[in-house]
Amino acid sequence: MSETKKMLYINRNAPYGTVYALEGLEVVLIGAAFEQDVSMAFIGDGVYQILKGQDTSDSDMKNFSPTYNALGDYEVTKLYVEQESLDERGLTVDDLMPLVYEDEDDDWAEKPSIVLLSRAELAGVMAEQDVLFNF
Amino acid sequence: MLHTVNKSPYSSDSLKLCMAYMQSGDAVLLIEDGVYAAMKGGESEALVSGSSEKVYALGPDLKARGIASDKLIDGIEVVGFDGFVNLAAESDKVQNWL
Numbered sequence: 001m002s003e004t005k006k007m008l009y010i011n012r013n014a015p016y017g018t019v020y021a022l023e024g025l026e027v028v029l030i031g032a033a034f035e036q037d038v039s040m041a042f043i044g045d046g047v048y049q050i051l052k053g054q055d056t057s058d059s060d061m062k063n064f065s066p067t068y069n070a071l072g073d074y075e076v077t078k079l080y081v082e083q084e085s086l087d088e089r090g091l092t093v094d095d096l097m098p099l100v101y102e103d104e105d106d107d108w109a110e111k112p113s114i115v116l117l118s119r120a121e122l123a124g125v126m127a128e129q130d131v132l133f134n135f
Numbered sequence: 136m137l138h139t140v141n142k143s144p145y146s147s148d149s150l151k152l153c154m155a156y157m158q159s160g161d162a163v164l165l166i167e168d169g170v171y172a173a174m175k176g177g178e179s180e181a182l183v184s185g186s187s188e189k190v191y192a193l194g195p196d197l198k199a200r201g202i203a204s205d206k207l208i209d210g211i212e213v214v215g216f217d218g219f220v221n222l223a224a225e226s227d228k229v230q231n232w233l
Contacts, residue, residue: 014143016199017168045143048171053201058215061199088145090176 005130006037011046012134015065016056021049022064024135029067032074039078040071041122047085050114052097065097072101072113079113082122137226141167141233144179149232154182162189164214164222170196175208183208193219 009028013020032038042050049068056063071079079099086092093116102108117125126132138161142149150172153163163186165173172179173192183190194213197204204213214222223229 014146014168014171014200016196017141017143045146045168045171048143048200051201053203054199055201056199058195059199063199065201088178089171090174090178090180 004035004037006128007031007039007131007133008126008129009038009040010126010132010134011040011042011049012044014045014048015054016059016061020135021046022062024133025049025064025067027133027135028071028076029074032071032076038074038076039080039125040076041080041082041125043082043085043119043122045085047081047089047091047096050079050081050096050099051091052095068097068099071099075101077101077103077111077113078115080115080117080122080125082119083116084119086116136161137222137229138163139166139229139231140164140169140172141231143168144172144182145177150179150182153230153232154186157186157188159188162191162222162226164219165190165192165211166196166219167193168200170200170202173197173208173211174202174206176206180208183211191218191222 015021054065099113100110101113138153140150144150170192191212191214194215
């Protein structure tokens with residue numbers, strides 16, 4: 001069997017305007033089924049993907065934002081959000097969906113999946129990966 | 136003239152150029168990812184708040200992206216698809232900044 005690889009999916013595009021966000025999310029969910037060490041990063045306009053309160057009921061589009069809540073069940077529990085990207089857009093972590101996962105090593109306690117990192121810290125996370133995917 | 140912008144101000148220079156080309160009496164309508172420019176507090180805010188011409192944003196696109204009315208820059212008028220049609224019909228021409 002091949003060994004587990006560390007894979008980081010880097011999300012850099014807003015949802016809806018292009019198909020990158022939705023396609024990227026689907027690839028993450030499929031990839032997570034192969035028992036790899038999968039994490040996601042949201043930088044630039046990618047932070048808009050996890051803005052809370054998305055409602056496409058007046059648009060002819062699928063609201064896929066609830067799907068981010070499923071990531072924890074696929075053991076995708078590290079969602080890195082770049083602080084500088086939030087700051088540039090006038091956003092704080094309170095504007096984001098409160099995404100959580102259940103920690104099986106801690107009696108299934110519910111813990112936040114979102115990790116705020118500086119650009120420099122996130123660069124360090126990227127350097128530790130085996131594979132990087134950009135969407 | 137009605138200008139439309141459908142790109143985020145953080146990933147494209149569409150809005151910056153559009154605002155620089157606006158003439159007296161023109162209006163701009165933010166649609167699709169262009170509506171992110173309607174949010175206050177970001178680095179692109181001055182592009183919109185400094186406009187002497189009317190700025191509109193498409194309501195269904197704001198709603199889809201989770202941009203509530205209390206997050207909007209003052210002075211922006213939200214219109215629906217019917218308002219989009221009216222703006223286009225009332226303008227002698229439309230320029231789409233893609």
